Amino acid sequence: MIKCIVLTHGDLGFALLNTTEKIIGPLEGIKVISNELTSLKDLITNLDSIVKNWEESEILIMVDFCGGSCWHAARVIKRSMSNIALLSGVNLPMMLSFVNKRESYKLPDLAYYLKECSLKGTEVIAGEEKQE
Amino acid sequence: MSLVLIRIDDRLIHGQVTVGWGSFLNPDRILLVSDEIAENEWEKELYQSCVPFNIAVSILSTDETIRVLTEKTFENERVIILVESPSVIVELVKRGASLHQVNIGGMHYRENKKKILPYVYVDEQDIQNFYFLEEHNIELICQDLPQAKKENLSELLIK
Numbered sequence: 429m430i431k432c433i434v435l436t437h438g439d440l441g442f443a444l445l446n447t448t449e450k451i452i453g454p455l456e457g458i459k460v461i462s463n464e465l466t467s468l469k470d471l472i473t474n475l476d477s478i479v480k481n482w483e484e485s486e487i488l489i490m491v492d493f494c495g496g497s498c499w500h501a502a503r504v505i506k507r508s509m510s511n512i513a514l515l516s517g518v519n520l521p522m523m524l525s526f527v528n529k530r531e532s533y534k535l536p537d538l539a540y541y542l543k544e545c546s547l548k549g550t551e552v553i554a555g556e557e558k559q560e
Numbered sequence: 561m562s563l564v565l566i567r568i569d570d571r572l573i574h575g576q577v578t579v580g581w582g583s584f585l586n587p588d589r590i591l592l593v594s595d596e597i598a599e600n601e602w603e604k605e606l607y608q609s610c611v612p613f614n615i616a617v618s619i620l621s622t623d624e625t626i627r628v629l630t631e632k633t634f635e636n637e638r639v640i641i642l643v644e645s646p647s648v649i650v651e652l653v654k655r656g657a658s659l660h661q662v663n664i665g666g667m668h669y670r671e672n673k674k675k676i677l678p679y680v681y682v683d684e685q686d687i688q689n690f691y692f693l694e695e696h697n698i699e700l701i702c703q704d705l706p707q708a709k710k711e712n713l714s715e716l717l718i719k
Contacts, residue, residue, distance in 0.1 A: 467666070497575070500571075
């Protein structure tokens with residue numbers, strides 16, 4: 429079973445996990461880290477300690493957005509580790525699909541699959557709808 | 561070049577700088593000053609990849625920075641200078657950089673550092689560095705984001 433770290437600004441990661449558990453039920457093997465009031469070096473250290481504990485597992489690190497300190501820390505940790513994949517833009521469709529597919533997929537396939545789920549989970553409704 | 565912000569931030573290039581200050585100041589370039597990062601190609605590329613395409617990035621050593629500050633490099637550009645800690649600013653000033661104001665945007669929690677704001681922790685070495693900068697008539701302003709309250713560092717240190 430693939431493990432997961434949700435790495436975000438502020439409370440976003442905690443709220444995402446909390447909401448996912450409300451929909452699906454209690455979950456294991458998912459950790460949340462926030463960059464709130466943390467230096468980049470400490471963020472990397474925090475991430476590293478979780479990854480070391482899970483070195484036997486495949487780990488997906490889901491980050492809120494590409495380009496911030498969270499993404500930076502994740503890139504540093506991933507650098508030489510083949511059991512880790514990174515995915516940015518974490519959202520609820522991704523979280524739900526992760527839980528559903530974490531046992532049937534391997535990395536990095538799961539990461540690509542979740543990216544697709546995120547795109548498919550985004551709809552635009554605009555203009556006038558046809559009246560019956 | 562016109563220096564629109566000189567900032568101490570231990571996260572260096574991140575959202576608060578590229579998005580928060582970036583949309584407020586419209587810089588043409590971010591100049592990250594770090595001897596350590598300047599000589600590490602992988603890290604340089606990583607920091608560069610964290611900047612939106614409409615802002616140029618230069619990652620330079622202290623030596624190279626002094627050169628671009630004294631020569632007419634990046635002429636007509638609005639530049640944000642970013643450093644990890646006050647010691648880098650002290651180094652620049654000692655080598656002749658003329659600076660008037662420094663923004664303290666993030667010096668996060670470390671063991672044995674004293675908290676003066678939620679995003680500013682200092683130790684004795686930091687304080688000595690700040691005193692040095694004050695003696696050189698550099699105004700020290702704590703402000704993490706453009707909309708946040710400006711706090712004068714000297715007043716906070718006295719408290």
